[in-house]
Amino acid sequence: MLDGDASTIRKLLEVIVKAQIRNTLLIGDDYRIVLHISARSAILSFFQGLSRGRGVPMALVQDYICASVPHAIEQAGAIIHCYPLGKTLVPDEKELDSLIEENSPDVVLFSPIFGAQGEAYDRQIKKWSEADGGPIIVLDQAQFMGPLSCRPEAVILSFHNKSIDSMNGGALLLHQSFHGCKPPPSRDIGINKEFYLAILFRSLRKGRSKVGEVNEVVQPGFAYDDSQYFPDKIENAKMPLVSMLIIIAEMMKLEHYLEIRRYNFQKLRQRIEKIPGAHIVLTENVDTAARFPIRFDDDDSLSQVTRSLAEVGIRVGRPYSRYDDPSSSSRPGLYSVANPFHRIGP
Numbered sequence: 001m002l003d004g005d006a007s008t009i010r011k012l013l014e015v016i017v018k019a020q021i022r023n024t025l026l027i028g029d030d031y032r033i034v035l036h037i038s039a040r041s042a043i044l045s046f047f048q049g050l051s052r053g054r055g056v057p058m059a060l061v062q063d064y065i066c067a068s069v070p071h072a073i074e075q076a077g078a079i080i081h082c083y084p085l086g087k088t089l090v091p092d093e094k095e096l097d098s099l100i101e102e103n104s105p106d107v108v109l110f111s112p113i114f115g116a117q118g119e120a121y122d123r124q125i126k127k128w129s130e131a132d133g134g135p136i137i138v139l140d141q142a143q144f145m146g147p148l149s150c151r152p153e154a155v156i157l158s159f160h161n162k163s164i165d166s167m168n169g170g171a172l173l174l175h176q177s178f179h180g181c182k183p184p185p186s187r188d189i190g191i192n193k194e195f196y197l198a199i200l201f202r203s204l205r206k207g208r209s210k211v212g213e214v215n216e217v218v219q220p221g222f223a224y225d226d227s228q229y230f231p232d233k234i235e236n237a238k239m240p241l242v243s244m245l246i247i248i249a250e251m252m253k254l255e256h257y258l259e260i261r262r263y264n265f266q267k268l269r270q271r272i273e274k275i276p277g278a279h280i281v282l283t284e285n286v287d288t289a290a291r292f293p294i295r296f297d298d299d300d301s302l303s304q305v306t307r308s309l310a311e312v313g314i315r316v317g318r319p320y321s322r323y324d325d326p327s328s329s330s331r332p333g334l335y336s337v338a339n340p341f342h343r344i345g346p
């Protein structure tokens with residue numbers, strides 16, 4: 001393929017993906033969109049692009065999150081302080097307010113996880129977005145894809161198998177009125193890696209676990225994303241062409257996936273509620289979350305739920321580790337259950 005052809009195809013696909021994002025988030029032309037290979041890549045480039053007048057930027061980040069997020073921030077040379085989440089995984093408002101007032105962070109990152117997005121989050125985001133001279137607000141909505149009900153300075157999206165059945169991809173959205181970030185140009189991954197991604201995608205789909213197969217015994221320890229290998233490695237790279245094709249097809253199924261997840265959630269809930277000592281954490285949008293949170297009173301309830309969900313091919317995931325210590329977690333009892341893209345059995 002001639003280089004000129006590839007860049008024409010890229011431009012065409014980018015127009016379609018960006019239009020899908022605008023239609024899904026209902027943002028009109030409020031944001032400039034930069035497409036990335038992953039959300040972690042978008043986060044990296046945001047922090048790399050923060051105005052140099054800030055010296056070493058400091059970001060407040062929630063204390064329970066996939067390690068790839070703080071790793072991307074640190075890789076850009078920024079400093080992290082953590083704020084706690086409350087019981088339903090929304091930031092503890094008092095703690096966050098006083099941390100912002102005491103530390104004057106450059107950026108506050110809001111990252112709703114496990115269906116926690118909703119009114120309680122929006123209220124805090126709005127409050128700080130509208131505060132005069134307050135921090136830059138970044139909404140990392142990697143774990144959900146839907147209308148944007150507030151207008152923070154920046155928004156992060158992920159297409160990594162959470163809201164749609166795709167393999168990778170991310171986006172950085174910068175509000176048109178925000179001029180404090182000039183992201184550096186992203187790298188093109190090249191044709192060899194495009195082929196590699198296409199093959200990887202095919203084998204991932206083939207390798208799906210079968211219903212009834214116990215596919216994950218929950219081992220002690222915590223989930224730690226070390227971002228070691230391509231395409232999960234943290235680097236400032238463009239969204240691959242293969243990923244754009246997959247995303248374009250998958251974004252059309254977004255509504256359908258939400259319906260399936262609501263159905264699955266009820267089925268899974270019935271199974272879980274039969275087991276004493278297992279408690280689903282009812283976040284605001286728990287029924288459509290890609291993974292929903294669950295706590296266990298003891299090892300026995302964990303193992304019963306793991307076996308019951310394995311009967312319908314569903315996995316229980318380990319708690320996130322701390323980003324700076326894979327052997328510990330800020331919430332060692334908080335597991336998660338994957339809600340798949342297909343209707344589960346009875």
Ligand SMILES: Cc1ncc(COP(=O)(O)O)c(C=O)c1O
Pocket residue numbers: 038039040041065066068069111112113140142143157158159160168169170
């Ligand atoms: C809240 C949150 N933000 C960002 C990311 C990183 O997304 P990606 O895998 O697209 O880099 C994750 C990963 O799971 C996440 O949970």
